[in-house]
């Protein structure tokens with residue numbers, strides 16, 4: 001049996017990267033997908049592979065990505081190498097755009113979605129505190145906060161308005177119901 005591909009989605013600033021990082025730290029059944037992004041490598045936040053647009057297009061043409069999309073003026077790709085982890089029965093966590101979920105669902109034998117939520121004011125406070133984007137970029141990200149999941153996609157929905165520990169306990173109970 002292959003591992004599960006677990007898509008982690010939700011509005012910018014909700015805590016996807018923080019929750020994913022903590023999940024992987026606490027659970028050796030989980031692996032993080034390292035994304036390829038056309039963002040400067042020193043931008044901070046998640047551990048990603050920062051490349052130029054030309055390099056991204058080269059890799060795309062070479063078939064290096066299982067999934068790719070465009071958002072916030074950036075290109076994102078999920079490398080085909082995650083298949084090795086899935087084949088080794090590791091569950092793979094990946095921060096995805098909500099828009100690519102229907103495409104992702106078709107690709108993986110075992111597919112789950114974790115949707116994180118928080119109020120708009122919480123998102124705004126967190127994005128300002130994170131400080132990776134300018135005020136106008138933050139405003140654009142907040143405009144996308146209410147984007148609904150594509151039709152037909154079902155998700156585990158977890159509120160990340162409270163402490164991270166509470167979110168982690170809820171996520172663990174949903175993903176590992178027997179051992180939780």
Ligand SMILES: Nc1ncnc2c1ncn2[C@@H]1O[C@H](COP(=O)(O)OP(=O)(O)O)[C@@H](O)[C@H]1O
Pocket residue numbers: 010011012013014015016017018019045126127129130160161162163164167
């Ligand atoms: N449960 C939480 N409580 C308080 N702050 C949080 C929580 N989860 C995330 N954060 C903070 O919110 C900001 C955005 O989190 P991040 O993981 O980058 O979100 P996303 O990947 O969804 O954009 C970061 O500064 C992070 O430290």
Ligand SMILES: O=P(O)(O)OC[C@H]1O[C@H](OP(=O)(O)OP(=O)(O)O)[C@H](O)[C@@H]1O
Pocket residue numbers: 009010011012013014016017071072076095096097098099141144147
């Ligand atoms: O279609 P949406 O669901 O709105 O998602 C759009 C993009 O936002 C997130 O990117 P990124 O992780 O760079 O930004 P974030 O950390 O601020 O969420 C997510 O991973 C997508 O790439």
